[in-house]
Amino acid sequence: MATPLENGFSAPALRLHALDSEDLALLSAHVQDALVRVGDIAYLPAKRRFALVGSRFDWTAEMEGRLERCRAGLHFESVQRVRCARVSRDEPDAILELLAVTFEAGPEPPGGVIRLTFAGGAAICLDVECVEAQLCDIGPRWKTAARPTHELSSSESGAP
Template structure:
């Protein structure tokens, strides 16, 4: 079982990293902005989308760090604060600014987000080792149908 290790230095790389982090579970106390080193770090329990067909679904403990972070903004959560409710990471996006700078956004379910103002894209992801089986796979169609029902619109 090989550990995943990725680096993102442009938007294409970041899209690959985002795909591997889709549906990762993150606790707010596992998010930190280290202002003195211009680094934002997080530990996630990512769903292993690359597991072989027929293998039981599993999650892996994964560390991610963004370098050259100039500022951080957040909505719907407080990084580093203790919370009983875990966050579900949906995607990592990038909005270009004056090249090569821009803003990376970590988009979470429940309308929460973290925006990182970056000097440039420099992100690393590394599996930390622990792997465990989980009961099921994320079901995006079911989630969309549930949101539509709550909002009173057809799915």
């Protein structure tokens, strides 16, 4: 399904599934620099699901000379526990910039920890039974004025 843009370009809706750390690395590349409103993050313990909605920067379009963002949903299954650092649920309109999604295997494979690392040292860690994630474009696509940039600092650990 292609999403039309004001300038006549269209792009297929992205749909990715991650079932291991290599898949998750590819998914992470597509959500790098996504803007996520804190109020659009949810943990559903009864369903063991963690989900968020954000505005992802389309790095594929950027390679073709277009600067675009689109609404995308990202969710993780088999989540046993969620830990947050520097993410305040008291500020639902605060915007986080997602830098990376990584997986660290635990002592009992296939379980481990999925870490969502945000600019400014914020992080969310998901204790999972296994890697099971899905990223889907779910909304409009629009032109943006600038390519995302950010400074990385080794002093921002963000370890929950």
